[in-house]
Amino acid sequence: MKIIILGAGQVGSSVANALASEANDITLVDMDTSRLREMQDHLDLRTVAGHAAHPDVLRRAGAEDADMVLAVTNSDETNMVACQVAYTLFHTPTKIARVRAQEYLSAKELFAQDAMPVDVLISPEQLVVEHIERLIRTPGALQVMDFAESKVRLVGLKSTIDGPLSGHKLEDLPSIFPGVQTRVAAIFRRDRGIAPDGDTVIEPDDEVFFVSSLKDSQKLMSEMSRHEAPSRRIIIAGGGNIGVRLAQKLETDFNVKVIEFGQRRAEEVSRILDKTIVLRGDAADEALLHEENIDNTDVFCAITNNEQVNILSAMLAKRMGARKVMALINRGAYVDLVQSSVIDIAISPQQATIGSLLAHVRRGDVAAVHSLRRGAAEAIEAVAHGDAKTSKVVGRRVEQIKLPRGTTIDALVRGDDVIIAHHDTLIEADDHVILFLSEKSRIGEVEKLFQVGVTFL
16 A cells, blocks of 8 residues: 655654555655654655645655555644645545644534545544543553444453452353453463463463453453442643543543643633642642642543653652552653553553554454554454455354464454354354454454455455
8 A cells, every 4th residue: 555644753653663564655754854864764665855735745755646645744734734735636545634623623524525635534632532531431451442333342451469360261261250251362471472272371460451342341340340449539630632631521420630730721721621620730749749639549640741741740649659640651662661660551642543543554444453562463343345255254263264373353243243252153244353463563464364355445
């Protein structure tokens, strides 16, 4: 696939890194020539220096025969105009734009083919808010991902030494969680993936990924957190767009406080929010956290626009007694450094955004993609089409499908029914198939399985 990525910032670079290794023809456009040289030194891609929305720059980038334009610069207006130029002058089939301003996002009629021709809108802030909200509403989870219009949920948990999972074989799970239909999609132990089978014993500190229906996932998490008090008291450090949107999502069901450093912004946030208490101060101020009873706080979520402040304030909050702390971190190296140490969960905006983008890049009919393990693994939802003659999956049982190494079929959605996959589960046409790939490099082989004949859907 020939893809033009406009913008070599954090999102654009992350997407380029994810796609360049998958036999895609990638061209990266940015005005920062030093950044482009750095990317070209590390990745197999072309670069073009220039303004992302200028017709001559798009032409030099190969827009005349591109399959997709991914406009992810830091400017909403540049992204939207670039999609307009790509549509009007070059008839680019698929145009995806990163749009952050809520004022644009709320005007849905603006993004139509006869208006601003953007096929897919990506809002990193909204994706991060939804991601954090799912984590807060699912106590004990490291990652929470939904598929098939939220009919299926994939939840990542850490096994603790005194938890219900540690020391048990996977074949024991039905007796540990009676009445819950679930399947372990993958286990990561000391950063190494383990192919799960009935005899696999779960050890302390294992990351275990469960697949189940939404209803069964709720039962599973309820059982897992039976001895853990539910989250009630939330402190959000940062009153930016993400902090305000998150507080709006939570303030009806939780006791929420927002800490904002800027006086004017704090006053503005207090007018926007209804039930949330807004505090003006430094989130890394030990006296302020003590005054706000940080030791009785269930979740401390540091989501300012400064990742150093996020890391330090989250570490301080944890040391002072907060039950769970999260920090928004942009740099991948920082995520690896702090994840599961003092900080319970590191939130990566890039990983949250990449999943939404990849669903529109994947070959075959891929409805959803979630990036896991800092991009090393993926969970995807693919739709099975065709029949036994034209498809490699339709009309076959799971055990008959030649899956790539490290890949499992974990669940099917057939209409409104969720089916947990076993070796003898038969795949039918139009099934939504949930797969887990512990090795993202195998994605091309999985895509080919879901292509009908020799065509791309």
